[in-house]
Amino acid sequence: MTVKYIGDNFVIDELAHCIYIAEHKHTVRPKTFDLLVYLLSKPNQIVDKAQLLAQVWDDVTVEEQVIFQSITELRKIFAGQTVIQTHPRKGYAWVAPFVLEKIQVEKPSPQFKASKYLGKKWLMASAVLVFISILMIFSYFHRDDNISKSNVKQPTQTIFILPTKNKLMDANFGWVSMGIMDSLITQAGDHSNIMPLDYVLLSMRNAQMTRDYDAGQIQRLFKITNASVVVESEISRILGEYQLLYQIHFLTHQQRGVIQHTSIEGLISRLADILANSTNVQLAGQSTQSKTIYSEMFVEAVLLSQQGKLADAIQLMQTLIKLEPTNIAAYKMLIDWLQYLGKYAQALVFSQQVIEVLEQSNLPKSELYYRHAYNLFKLGDIAAATEYSKQLNQLLAVENNPYYLGFAKQLEGELLLEQEQPNAALQAFKLSLQQFERVSFSIGMTSIHCLMAKAYQQLNQAEQQDKHLQAARKVVREYEIHNLLGLFRIELDMLEN
Structure with a gap:
């Protein structure tokens, strides 16, 4: 026996783990479907978030944000229909009427379904084939x-x-x-x-x-x-x-x-x-x-960050990492957001965590080693940051990643500058600048010129200092990156004419 929940404009098939809306089939993630079925089992009753977490996510520890993600997913499928009611600070309730049908387990007959709409299908197919043919001819001659x-x-x-x-x-x-x-x-x-x-x-x-x-x-x-x-x-x-x-x-x-x-x-x-x-x-x-990026939660988090809702994006990405502890792309994005907010101690926790994950894999490691070393640097642990900087350079001798070769040399120079070794820092900065110029990374070029200006300031060489500030201003004008300077914490007052 299996169960179907049949409403005015929907059929929810428990066996097939899918939802039919006006003959259109929708599949959902397993946990989302489990949440749906649990709400259906308590129609018109308010189910609080703690109960949902205990019943649906009983095998993993997650934040409440994951419930919101699943509810949003379901509401998109039932667009235009009021099926789930939100009760602020209380929970959610299934409110759409339905009848429960228990039937023998049978596989639906695709041939029968096809025959029912055969005429419509052939008309649609013909129209689409004609459209594709016209498109291909148009593309060829244009x-x-x-x-x-x-x-x-x-x-x-x-x-x-x-x-x-x-x-x-x-x-x-x-x-x-x-x-x-x-x-x-x-x-x-x-x-x-x-x-x-x-x-x-x-x-x-x-x-x-x-x-x-x-x-x-x-x-x-x-x-x-x-x-x-x-x-x-x-x-x-x-x-x-x-x-x-x-x-x-x-x-x-x-x-x-x-x-x-x-x-x-x-x-x-x-x-x-x-x-x-x-x-x-x-x-x-x-x-x-x-x-790893094949995740709706990842995409939703990125979209939230682009909308300026960085705190929500961080919370969602942390939940994703709990669900997928080997999601390297999620770690990278999360650490970058925390660094942007200046939360280096929190970012350090995740960079240490992901490095442990990487040690058990054959995936490239340089991008995360750089982030970890940078966290240590910003937290003032110069000795540990220097050690990871050396390991980063060893990794980059094998991995083909010119961007992070530039970042690695920049960090090496910043560490030397912090230790009041401006001449050695300038050598590292020059190598970094060469890499960033090679890949036309405008933000990197701007940052390095500013750092070189700081190094020459330590050396009391005002002429060279001004030369690199002028070079930084030129890059900003050429690549029109004024709105990104603050994002990368480039000191804007240094670039004012």
Whole structure:
């Protein structure tokens, strides 16, 4: 026997762990479905948060925020219907009427269901096929005149893979936008070309790019980042297949096309191959780290941070780490947010925790070792920070990560400057500047010039000090990064003319 909850416009199938809304099937995360069933078992009764945590998340310790996430997920599915009532400071109650149906366990007959709507399905299929044909013909005859060059590998310096525009219209695929981007970034072995996820999001913020970015915003991204290649994509679904429209923007031309596959993983794999054939990127295969971003909670936390709700974002990311203690991407983002707020002691707890996780894996470690060393530095533990700085340099001798090679040398210089060794600090800063100039990291270049000005101030060399302050101002003007200086705690008064 199995149970179905049948309402005016919905059917909740307990055996299949899915929800049908007007013939449309929705799947939800297991814990979310468990919460739904528990509320259904107590219709019109207020269930407090403590009870939900005890009944649904009895096998793990989480914060109350995880309940909010599940309730939000359910409300998106039941959009337009009042099914769950919130009682502030009390809890939640299922309020929509339903009947309980107990039936024999049977697998639904796809053929019967298909026959019921066969005429409609064929009409839809025909219309979509005609649309796709027109789209492909249009794309062929309206390609850029230089598109024939796309088969020739282009010399690249910096490649930006933007978040995918999500047209799936399904709450279960909220992760897709950044998930596809992160998967492509982590599959690319040549990190000297591919921009990391956090830098892409930062650069989009500086370029004032919206989630549905347009051609003008992409051109602005080219201007202020010195990018050589920008990859945009849009995902939708037609007749059971996923469809990905992609456009690879080069400095002189564009390459675009359509990919169709029965799985999102298949789309990612094909686009990765196209990117590899069109640029100098070398694929390293599917990364296990890329799977960590496939989490609606991760995406929700990032969106909260972009809306200025950093405290909520931090709380949600901490909950995610409790649920997925090996989620490296979540650790990185959380530590960065805590550092931005100046909460280095709290950030240190998480950087120490994630380093212990990394020691049990083969994943790259330099990015987290840098964060840990920086936490120690800001907390005044110069000896420990110096030791981790040395380990960081050893890691970077093996790992191909020019961004963090720049960060590592910057930290090395800051540690030396703290110990009043300005000449040695300047040598480290010069190496850092070379790395940041190589990848056109404008914030890094600005920061290093300011630090070099401080070093020359210790040496009482006013002329050199002013030279580097002028260089910092030039970078700020050239890359239009005024609104990011405070974010990176660059001393604004140093750059005032």
